[in-house]
Amino acid sequence: MKKVIFFEVQSGSDKGPDGYRPDTMPMVEALKQREQDAEVIFFELEKRDEIFNYVKDNAVAYVSRINPGNLAHEAEYFEMLRELCAAGVVGMPHPDAMIGYGAKDALVKLRHTSLVPEDTYAYYTIEEFKATFPKSLANGERVLKQNRGSTGEGIWRVQLVDELEDGDLVVPLNAKIKCTEAKDNHVEYHELDAFMSFCEQYIVGANGMLVDMPFLPRIKEGEIRLFMLRNKPINVVHKKPADDADAFSATLFSGAQYRYDSPDDWITLVHGFLGQLDEVTSLLGGYDLPLIWTADFILDTDENGQDTYILGEMNCSCVGFTSELELAHNVAEEILACINETVLV
Structure with a gap:
């Protein structure tokens, strides 16, 4: 054998x-x-x-x-x-499935589905980052995510300190911004130009990129992680950020509280995601679904005032389940x- x-x-x-x-x-x-x-x-x-x-x-x-x-x-x-x-x-x-499902720019490939906001961008060069980010930030709070790193490192919530003048479509490079890193929810204040220069480190080098998407304030209600075995949801982890006003990170390291639920407790989310799984697979390269992978969702509200679920990230390179080894x-x-x-x- x-x-x-x-x-x-x-x-x-x-x-x-x-x-x-x-x-x-x-x-x-x-x-x-x-x-x-x-x-x-x-x-x-x-x-x-x-x-x-x-x-x-x-x-x-x-x-x-x-x-x-x-x-x-x-x-x-x-x-x-x-x-x-x-x-x-x-x-x-397959290694290309690891790349397709696990890279942060998977979100950009899915932005024409209902899973990801249309105004989600990927920056592969410093030039396109510096040209586009001041425009996207003018539309509201943003989250920047580096492709490398883990446990929230290099994931930044970016807010303007002062509102723009009416009609301004681009944030000035000297505008003051408030930056909160998901790693530990610490806050830094910078001018936009200096912060973008700092973020260049996330773009250069192998597999370097930044993903830029809208900040979803309902993250404070918790992030919902579907633990998947190929096309089967086996477990749900509800990860609620710490109560601190600036906290938005859903990692244990940052003080988030974890609760383990059955997929039956999130039936609307599960059915909605599984119903789009064929399209997701096609858009991400057509590879077989990973054996063990996760999809993280954040609650949002649609134009009709109804709950909707936004995909924030997927992971499949080496998803752990050390807290629930019976899943082996x-x-x-x-x-x-x-x-x-x-x-x-």
Whole structure:
């Protein structure tokens, strides 16, 4: 019987005392309980060819459990995964699906759906950022999100300190702005020009970009995270920011309160999102849905005064579930279902 290989890397803040991510070995054991052999391999660039050949010859599927922040050689790792998929190993997920669903500019690709506001932009160059952001900020509070980073780092709520004059369509470069970072909800005050220069660091370098979208004040009511196994919502995490007036971050580190719900408690959101999932998949490249991924939503109000849900982010590179390790059994069942669907075609 061929194995399911779980990829990890050595070290990193996401590891338990045994050197593995806390949610990896529960999945391995859950598969073994179902008579499916599985093992963990630590990716090392120096052993890339050895690892590739071993997995190609011995694995029916791989599951990537590497946090990109812990991966020094992401391009080489992704290229190995592409080659494994081309060789017939079932990818969970395919590396291009990780990029398609996980990159912040996925929001821009979906802005013509009801999931994302039309005035959502991606900046890939400093020039387009500096040309467009003063115009978008003139329309109201904005949120800037870097593509790299995690736990709210490089996600900024940007507000004008003083209102614009009537008819002004562009914020002056010397305008005072209030900037709150989601990492810890700390506040800084800058002139717009200086802050945009500071943000250049998020655009330069590999995978650099900034996403610019409207700030949604109902984030104070909480962010709703759908925990997905392919096309199945398994769990919902309601993440309510701290009560501080400036707090808008929904991370534990920033003081948000988490509540775990059933998808049945959010049936309107779930049905609405699943109803658009085929379109989402098509717009993001047509790749198979990731094995484990999340979609984060924020409440908004439509023109009729009705609740609507706005997609704020998706993650799929290495979504953890250490707070609810019993979900490892759900994941194991989904892995086996995916293998059976793919191998039997």
